[in-house]
Amino acid sequence: MNAEFWRDRRVLVTGHTGFKGAWLSLWLRSLGAEVSGFALPPATSPNLCALLGADVRSILGDLRDERQVGDALERCRPQIVLHLAAQALVRESYADPLGTYRTNVIGTANLLDACRRQSGLQGVVVVTSDKVYENDGAERAFEEGDRLGGSDPYSNSKACAELVTACFRDSFFRGGPPLATVRAGNVIGGGDWSADRLIPDCLRALDGGAPVRLRYPQAVRPWQHVLDPLAGYLSLAAALAIAPQGAPRAVNFGPNPASFCTVSDVVEAFSARFGGKPGWARDAGDHPPEAQTLRLSSALAERALGWRARLDIAAALKWTADWHLAQRAGDDMLRFTLEQIRRYQQAGPVQP
Numbered sequence: 261m262n263a264e265f266w267r268d269r270r271v272l273v274t275g276h277t278g279f280k281g282a283w284l285s286l287w288l289r290s291l292g293a294e295v296s297g298f299a300l301p302p303a304t305s306p307n308l309c310a311l312l313g314a315d316v317r318s319i320l321g322d323l324r325d326e327r328q329v330g331d332a333l334e335r336c337r338p339q340i341v342l343h344l345a346a347q348a349l350v351r352e353s354y355a356d357p358l359g360t361y362r363t364n365v366i367g368t369a370n371l372l373d374a375c376r377r378q379s380g381l382q383g384v385v386v387v388t389s390d391k392v393y394e395n396d397g398a399e400r401a402f403e404e405g406d407r408l409g410g411s412d413p414y415s416n417s418k419a420c421a422e423l424v425t426a427c428f429r430d431s432f433f434r435g436g437p438p439l440a441t442v443r444a445g446n447v448i449g450g451g452d453w454s455a456d457r458l459i460p461d462c463l464r465a466l467d468g469g470a471p472v473r474l475r476y477p478q479a480v481r482p483w484q485h486v487l488d489p490l491a492g493y494l495s496l497a498a499a500l501a502i503a504p505q506g507a508p509r510a511v512n513f514g515p516n517p518a519s520f521c522t523v524s525d526v527v528e529a530f531s532a533r534f535g536g537k538p539g540w541a542r543d544a545g546d547h548p549p550e551a552q553t554l555r556l557s558s559a560l561a562e563r564a565l566g567w568r569a570r571l572d573i574a575a576a577l578k579w580t581a582d583w584h585l586a587q588r589a590g591d592d593m594l595r596f597t598l599e600q601i602r603r604y605q606q607a608g609p610v611q612p
Contacts, residue, residue: 263605265498267292272338274298274323274371275345276316279452280387282308283486284342284493285316286594287601296336298329299345308451311587312594323367330374340497341384343371346418349456350391353414354548364417365424372428372439381437383500385493386425390445390482390514390556391415399480401517401557404443404510412548422510429509438504440496444489445482445514445556448526448576450583450597459580462527466536473543477524480553484515485576487604488569495565508564514556519573526577533581570604 271288275281276297288295296317302309319335321328323345333341346364347353353360368386375384393402394409408423410416422441429439448459458472465472492513499507527540561567571579579600586596 262495262498262502263291265502266494268294270294270296270337270339272296272298272333272336272341273316274341274343276318277302277307277309278344278348279308279449279454280447280486280490281344282312282314282451283449283597284344284490285309286312286314286597287487287490287494289314289316290598290601296332296338298323298332298336304453304455306453311451312597314594323370324362326370326373329367329370330377333374333378337378337380339380339382340501341371341375341381342493342497343368343384343386346387347414349454350412350414350550351456351548353412353417357413360413361417361420364414365420368421369424369428372425372432375437376428376432383437383497383504384439385497385500386421386439386441387493388421388441388443389415389418390443390512390554391551392419392422392443395551395554397552399553399555401514401555402512403557404508404512404560412550436504438500438507438509440500440507440509440511442489442493442496443510443512443556444492445484447484447486447489448580449486450580450587450600451593458523458526459530462530462534463584466531466534471539471541472527474523474527474540475543475547476550476552477540477542478522478552479550480520480522480555482514482554482556483519483521483526483573483576484513484569485571485579487601488515488571489513491570491604492561492565492567495567499565506564508560511561511565512556512558513561513567513569514558515569516572517555519569519576520555521573526573529574530577530581533577534585
């Protein structure tokens with residue numbers, strides 16, 4: 261990752277009040293970037309954004325509001341835009357499909373329309389999902405050229421965001437700035453208290469002494485620590501600005517193949533790291549369908565950007581457990597989080 265590229269560069273992060281957005285904003289500030297954020301207020305209490313207190317110019321607003329989005333870009337005048345804001349939950353997309361499409365599709369279109377009116381913009385990275393692919397159940401690792409699809413409203417809305425981005429690129433950005441999309445796996449890390457996510461569910465189960473209720477315990481997912489895909493986003497954004505002709509326009513950032521494992525395996529390993537044994541039980545309720553297996557190929561990211569995942573599943577789970585144990589012990593979490601970022605940036609393999 262080109263750390264020097266980010267010094268004094270104006271960056272807008274949408275979704276900075278969320279889990280991934282807060283980590284990314286803090287990392288950018290540690291690199292010397294001038295960071296602005298645009299997002300709804302934090303959805304949980306506690307939340308990582310408030311806990312870290314990163315020096316970010318925060319603009320609270322709704323991605324679905326065209327005027328608010330345009331005003332935010334006028335105020336920030338970013339050189340780089342990293343678009344993370346989204347409705348990111350599959351089950352919520354079944355409960356509110358229209359809201360999901362408004363945020364993930366119309367919201368992305370609002371942002372890109374505002375971006376095309378900005379001068380001085382050097383690159384835009386739109387974060388979608390590993391679930392954008394049409395999953396035929398063949399259990400192979402998806403590559404960037406595979407057919408887009410999505411059988412649930414969340415996945416389909418993210419595939420639509422891919423199409424919207426491609427349309428804006430072809431229609432309005434042929435002369436620049438370059439637009440690209442990124443597709444990451446199931447992200448874990450310290451500071452996630454979201455509803456309906458596996459690690460927060462584990463933490464709540466450990467606190468309550470009850471087993472974690474799992475919808476699909478044998479489902480295989482590409483688990484990765486939050487710093488791995490964020491490093492990819494930063495690498496791609498810099499490549500778009502420095503060498504746009506050679507930078508890819510859609511990139512997977514997934515874990516090493518050994519980190520593809522089942523939901524129940526993650527629960528058991530995290531619980532052991534955290535020092536408790538809540539176990540898990542199958543949730544016998546009526547659940548919307550989900551793909552049994554999801555894998556990503558990151559060959560393009562390695563070939564085009566020199567990126568590869570640095571934390572395997574054991575390290576990712578330990579770093580996540582260590583973070584939450586430190587937070588519960590009353591540690592300075594800004595310092596602790598910056599130290600994890602520093603360790604990640606060190607040369608050589610990352611150890612658990």
